[in-house]
Amino acid sequence: EVQLLESGGGLVQSGGSLRLSCAASGFTFSTYAMSWIRQAPGKGLEWVSAISGSGGSTYYADSVKGRFTISRDKSKSSLFLQMNSLRAEDTALYYCAKKAAAGTGGYYFDYWGQGTLVTVSS
Amino acid sequence: SYELTQPPSVSVSPGQTASITCSGDKLGDKYACWYQQKPGQSPVLVIYQDSKRPSGIPERFSGSNSGNTATLTISGTQAMDEADYYCQAWDSSISYVFGSGTKVTVL
Numbered sequence: 001e002v003q004l005l006e007s008g009g010g011l012v013q014s015g016g017s018l019r020l021s022c023a024a025s026g027f028t029f030s031t032y033a034m035s036w037i038r039q040a041p042g043k044g045l046e047w048v049s050a051i052s053g054s055g056g057s058t059y060y061a062d063s064v065k066g067r068f069t070i071s072r073d074k075s076k077s078s079l080f081l082q083m084n085s086l087r088a089e090d091t092a093l094y095y096c097a098k099k100a101a102a103g104t105g106g107y108y109f110d111y112w113g114q115g116t117l118v119t120v121s122s
Numbered sequence: 123s124y125e126l127t128q129p130p131s132v133s134v135s136p137g138q139t140a141s142i143t144c145s146g147d148k149l150g151d152k153y154a155c156w157y158q159q160k161p162g163q164s165p166v167l168v169i170y171q172d173s174k175r176p177s178g179i180p181e182r183f184s185g186s187n188s189g190n191t192a193t194l195t196i197s198g199t200q201a202m203d204e205a206d207y208y209c210q211a212w213d214s215s216i217s218y219v220f221g222s223g224t225k226v227t228v229l
Contacts, residue, residue, distance in 0.1 A: 035218065045157075045165065045208050047218035059217050062123075095164060105171055107212030108155040112164040 002026035002111045004096050009116030016086050020116055022079040022096030029077040030054070033099040035109065036070065036081045038092035038118075048094070049081065064090075088122040126209055126221035133227045140196040142224045144209030147190060152211045154192035156185060160205045168207075169194060196226070204228045 008020040020036070035050040049070040050059045058070050069082040079096050094116050097109035126146045134140035144154060154172050157165035167176050169185035172192065182197045192211075196203050209221035 037218075037220075044223040045159075045210075045220040047220060050217065061217070100167075100170065105153060107153065107218065108167060108170045108210060109157075109165075110167055110170075110176065112166075114164055 002098065004098065004111055004113035006094065006096050006113045006116035009094065009118045011119045011121060012086055014086060014088060014120055014122045016120070017082070017084045018086065018118060020081040020083065020094055020096075020118070022113055024077045024079065024096075024098070027098070029072075030074045031102075034072065034079045035097050035099065036079075037095045037097055037109070037112075038090075039095070039115075040089075040092040043092075046092075050099070051079070083118070086118075086120045088120050091118060091120045093117050124211075124213065124216040124219050126211060126219055128207075128209060128221040128224045130222070131225045131227065133229055134196070134199045135229055136201060137198055140199050140203070140226055142194045142196075142207050142209075142226065144192040144194070144221045145190055146192075146211065146219075149190050149192055149211060150188045152213050154185070154187045154209055154211050156183075156192075156194045157208045157210065158203075158205045159208065165208065199226075199228055201228050 003025045005023045033052050036048040051070045055072045067085045071080045096113045098111040100106045100110040156169040158168045159165045168183050172187040173185045184195045207224045
C-alpha cells in the first residue's frame with residue numbers, strides 16, 4: 001500500500017525558514033518523480049515543485065523559484081522541501097504527491113499525502 | 123502563464139448528470155485529469171489521460187477533452203459525489219497547472 005506522510009509544518013515568522021519532509025513507502029521510491037502541491041486556506045490547488053526520480057532534475061513554480069529547494073533521499077525514501085524567505089502568501093497546507101508514471105502520459109498524481117500545515121505570520 | 127478556468131459551482135439533483143468544464147488554450151493537445159476533494163480530505167484522482175478511470179472509481183465518472191475544453195461528467199450523481207473538483211494538465215512549457223476548482227452541490 002502506497003503511503004505518503006508529510007511532516008515539518010508549523011508557525012514561522014515572515015522571512016523565516018522551514019523544512020518539510022515526506023516519508024514514502026509501498027513503492028520503489030527512486031523510480032517515480034515527486035511533487036509538492038499546496039492549498040491555501042479555502043483556496044484551490046497550486047503546484048509548487050517537482051523532482052525527478054533520480055533527483056537530477058528539479059522544477060519550480062515562479063512563485064517560489066529562488067526561495068524553495070526540493071530534494072530527495074533514496075536511502076530514506078524521503079522527499080524534502082526547504083523553504084526560505086517565507087511570506088504570508090506561502091501559508092497553506094502542503095501535500096507531497098507521487099507522479100503516476102513515466103513518460104508524457106503520466107503527468108498526474110495518483111497518490112497524495114495528508115498534508116502538513118505551514119503558517120507564516122506577518 | 124497558462125490558466126485553466128472552471129466554473130466556481132455546479133448544482134445537480136440526485137440521479138441527474140453533472141458536467142464540469144475546464145477551459146484552457148489548446149487544452150485538447152494536452153492530457154487532462156481530474157481530482158475530487160471532499161472537505162478535510164486530500165485530493166483523489168478520478169480521471170486521468172482525459173477519459174481513463176483509476177481502479178476503484180465508479181463508472182458514473184467519465185471524461186473528455188477536445189479543442190479548448192475538458193469535461194468531467196458525473197452520471198447518476200449521488201450525494202457522496204458532493205465535493206470540489208479540480209482539473210489539471212501538464213505541458214513542458216508550463217509544468218503542472220491546476221484549474222480553479224468547481225464546487226459540486228447535490229441538491
